[in-house]
Amino acid sequence: MNKRITSKEIAKLAGVSSSTISRAFSGDPRISDRTRKQIMSIAEEHGYRPNAIARSLNSQRSRxxxxxxxxxxxxxxxxxxxxxxxxxxxxxxxxxxxxxxxxxxxxxxxxxxxxxxxxxxxxxxxxxxxxxxxxxxxxxxxxxxxxxxxxxxxxxxxxxxGSKAAVEVVEKALSAGRSRFAYLTGRNSSWIDKQRKRWFADALARHGLGFIAESHGDYSYDSGFKEAVMLLRRSPVDAVVCGNDVMAIGVRDAATKVLGRKVPEDLAIIGQDGVNLAMWECNDLTTLALDxxxxxxxxxxxxxxxxxxxxxxxxxxxxxxxxxxxxx
The missing domain is CATH 3.40.50.2300 (Response regulator)
Structure with missing residues (x-):
């Protein structure tokens, strides 16, 4: 490993004090542009960079x-x-x-x-x-x-x-004839996932409905695919709300490729997150999204x-x- 040149050595080469070197790199107006350019040129030639850790001790900011x-x-x-x-x-x-x-x-x-x-x-x-x-x-x-x-x-x-957005989605699904909703969670211990489920549960409750089935994934595509096969075989659901977009895409693929269900004609699928891959033409997922x-x-x-x-x-x-x- 090449030995790092120190600020004292740069100061000696430039014919200035160590404090002037520090001022040159901090933008201190007390030194002239000519001196600053000379120091920067020498520093560049020798690959010198100020020690950020040492500077943080003086400034009390690590950045x-x-x-x-x-x-x-x-x-x-x-x-x-x-x-x-x-x-x-x-x-x-x-x-x-x-x-x-x-x-x-x-x-x-x-x-x-x-x-x-x-x-x-x-x-x-x-x-x-x-x-x-x-x-x-x-x-x-x-x-x-x-x-x-x-x-x-x-x-x-x-x-x-996401409570208002959940109301919009539920209204649209109900108007399309959906009435048997299921929820696919990500992680039981996740407060965020419980919150997301509650948004849709409250939206359904406004119409005297609730989730008729629930499955537990882990936010991955594979878990969405696997859980969807079991869920859709055992329960007569016609809409699945998922804890994230990745699981929702897994649900869609399981429904269409394994069970022969048509989306959205037979089954509505809703994701949450609004990730970029949900917008891809091959996915084109309805989802709750943030700016x-x-x-x-x-x-x-x-x-x-x-x-x-x-x-x-x-x-x-x-x-x-x-x-x-x-x-x-």
Whole structure:
């Protein structure tokens, strides 16, 4: 490994003090443009970059953002993280990604990130106890995404509401003659999935209806496919609401390719998430979707307010809308 050149060595080559080197890289107006350009030229020639860790000790800012997620295998989380990472990088902030799925000691995972003195923590995962996340990232004021509302002024919360969109979908399905609904859950312990099911249960209850059957998947295509075969063979359902889009696509393929059902003529299928693959022509799924750009921009807004010490709303709610496809 090549030895890294130090700021003292750059200062010696440039004939200036070490503090002048620091000022050149921080944009300090106390040095001239000529001196700054000379230092930058020498630094570029020798491959010098300021030590971000050392600088963070002086500024008390690491510019690191912990992103705590379930799994990046999920297209919805992957899509969200892609946009959020780009926005963070535009603000010269660096994300540290923590994937909780398959990791038993999730508190230890968060403590590892906290040891790097992260400036901000965004908790997407519903696999971590909220109390643990708040305690571990207490100096960073955690941003909780899509969690059950928490009465804590030291936490920023981004909530979602799909109740109005669920009413729209149920009304459309009922007008098409559907009356026997089933729900395919993702994970029994997921508060978010329970919330999604409740949106549709409440919409059905307005018409004196409820779910006549329920199956349990794991948010994967394979689980949607497998559960649909068993569900549709044992129950006379004519509409299936799924906990996410990926399972909904699995349900559609099982219904059409294994059981010979026509969608939407025999069976309506509804997803939730609004991921890009749901819009592909081969899928064309009816789903509940968020404006992900606005959703992620709210997180960026929370981070900016925290960084500047501004007071901001502690709770912001985004509503789902229906993205109509050919499956309902």
């Amino acid at each position: 690191l953002v912990a992103l705590v997620v379930n799994s990046i295998e999920n297209p919805c989380e992957g899509q969200q993280l892609q946009y959020l990472a780009q926005r963070l990088q535009e603000h010269e902030l660096l994300p540290i990604l923590l994937c909780c799925a398959g990791y038993d000691d999730r508190a230890h995972l968060m403590r590892m990130a906290s040891a790097y003195q992260v400036d901000h923590a965004v908790i997407f995962s519903d696999m971590v106890p909220m109390a643990d996340a708040v305690q571990i990232f207490r100096t960073a004021r955690p941003i909780m995404v899509s969690f059950e509302p928490i009465s804590d002024p030291n936490i920023s919360q981004l909530l979602v509401d 992900y750009a606005a959703y992620m921009d709210t997180i960026i807004g929370f981070i900016e307010d925290q960084a500047l010490g501004r007071e901001s709303a502690t709770i912001v709610t985004h509503e789902y809308s229906v993205r109509w496809g050919s499956t309902c």
